Amino acid sequence: MPTPKYNIASIPADGIGIEVVAATIKVIEHLAQTLKTFEIEFTHFPWGSDYYKKEGRYLPDDVLDVLRKYDACLFGAVGAPDIPDHISLWGLLLALRGPMQLYANVRPVRPFPGTRVRFAESKPSDIDWVLVRENSEGEYAGQGGRSHLNQPWETATEVAIFTRIGIERIMRFAFETARSRPRKLLTVVTKSNSMRNGMVLWDEIAREVAADYPDVQWDKMLVDAMTVRMVVKPESLDTIVGTNLHMDILSDLAAALAGSIGVAPSSNLDPTRKNPSIFEPVHGSAFDITGKGIANPVATIWSAAEMLRWVGEASAADTLMTALEEVCRKGVLTPDLGGTATTESVATAVCKEIEVIAATK
Numbered sequence: 001m002p003t004p005k006y007n008i009a010s011i012p013a014d015g016i017g018i019e020v021v022a023a024t025i026k027v028i029e030h031l032a033q034t035l036k037t038f039e040i041e042f043t044h045f046p047w048g049s050d051y052y053k054k055e056g057r058y059l060p061d062d063v064l065d066v067l068r069k070y071d072a073c074l075f076g077a078v079g080a081p082d083i084p085d086h087i088s089l090w091g092l093l094l095a096l097r098g099p100m101q102l103y104a105n106v107r108p109v110r111p112f113p114g115t116r117v118r119f120a121e122s123k124p125s126d127i128d129w130v131l132v133r134e135n136s137e138g139e140y141a142g143q144g145g146r147s148h149l150n151q152p153w154e155t156a157t158e159v160a161i162f163t164r165i166g167i168e169r170i171m172r173f174a175f176e177t178a179r180s181r182p183r184k185l186l187t188v189v190t191k192s193n194s195m196r197n198g199m200v201l202w203d204e205i206a207r208e209v210a211a212d213y214p215d216v217q218w219d220k221m222l223v224d225a226m227t228v229r230m231v232v233k234p235e236s237l238d239t240i241v242g243t244n245l246h247m248d249i250l251s252d253l254a255a256a257l258a259g260s261i262g263v264a265p266s267s268n269l270d271p272t273r274k275n276p277s278i279f280e281p282v283h284g285s286a287f288d289i290t291g292k293g294i295a296n297p298v299a300t301i302w303s304a305a306e307m308l309r310w311v312g313e314a315s316a317a318d319t320l321m322t323a324l325e326e327v328c329r330k331g332v333l334t335p336d337l338g339g340t341a342t343t344e345s346v347a348t349a350v351c352k353e354i355e356v357i358a359a360t361k
Helices: 016-035 049-055 063-067 085-091 093-097 164-180 198-210 223-232 244-258 298-311 314-329 343-359
Strands: 005-013 039-044 072-077 104-109 129-134 138-147 155-161 185-190 217-222 239-242 265-269 277-281
Touching: 005 016, 016 039, 016 072, 016 298, 016 314, 016 343, 049 085, 063 093, 072 298, 085 093, 093 277, 104 164, 104 244, 129 164, 129 244, 138 244, 164 185, 164 198, 164 239, 185 198, 185 223, 185 244, 198 217, 217 223, 223 239, 223 244, 239 244, 265 298, 277 298, 298 314, 298 343, 314 343
Parallel strands: 005 039, 005 072, 072 277, 129 239, 185 217, 185 239
Antiparallel strands: 104 129, 104 265, 138 155, 265 277
16 A cells, blocks of 8 residues: 655745744654655745735735645744734735635644643643634624725724524534544533624524534533633533634633643644645744744644644654653743743754654554
């Protein structure tokens, strides 16, 4: 049986994204060479803020056709100090998520070696969550506009879009995710007490879909109350689903509660697999530490492990995660986690740990 080979698009983009993607590719290529159970090839694309300054746009016209030739994408971070954030985000990442219908943003959250939960009364085992974010519509649909510019009555509208198909597919994805986990527990985040149209539809479809998953226990939580529950009763949660805006905010809170946003991964998935999914760290481009060699590559390496799992290499993903956790457990940590390691030294340590694990199999 031939060894499977995966072609991955690499989009490091901006700031420390370039550094952590390079470190991650080093680790993944070493993993493939060591295990010899799969092959992987990365193709690099220069799309980012430097490309925008030269070309006047973040992406070429044929970007979707280009990316659809690949099995997945590894993404770094987008954003530059001299470009407004709404231009960079809509010009690059959101320009890919929407057209490719990467409608499920998945963020696993748990305490990682080298980090600690934020509250003394919480145990690390209290936080073991999977957050599912609707990733294609909702509050980030891009609908709205501005009028009467620079007048006292200047008006701006931002229209949240909720469609039956969009809500139902993310609910089914969330229920399936909850069903696949030991606790079979799902919390649906809403704000239907004050958002009386879109979020009421959200609630109604959640109830409809729940009827198809009698083995999954589920409850509903207003987003403001959810912030309290995450802090006060983290052990009561497992899988969580919410809208684009709500989960964008709650997932950062979750990562901070678990120890650090610097180690948080994410996946932008097309569950139909018609388009390549994008895997990226949650942190931003961090220009304040760009070029210093101290960016934490853990979140990107973890994201790459999720990428391997997505394309079918679960065993390799498990090996990578074991190696990554062991390196952090041994104290090879970048300054954001209180250590003195560099981006490169963390990657090198993970490569060595992969060899140790492979030798025992």
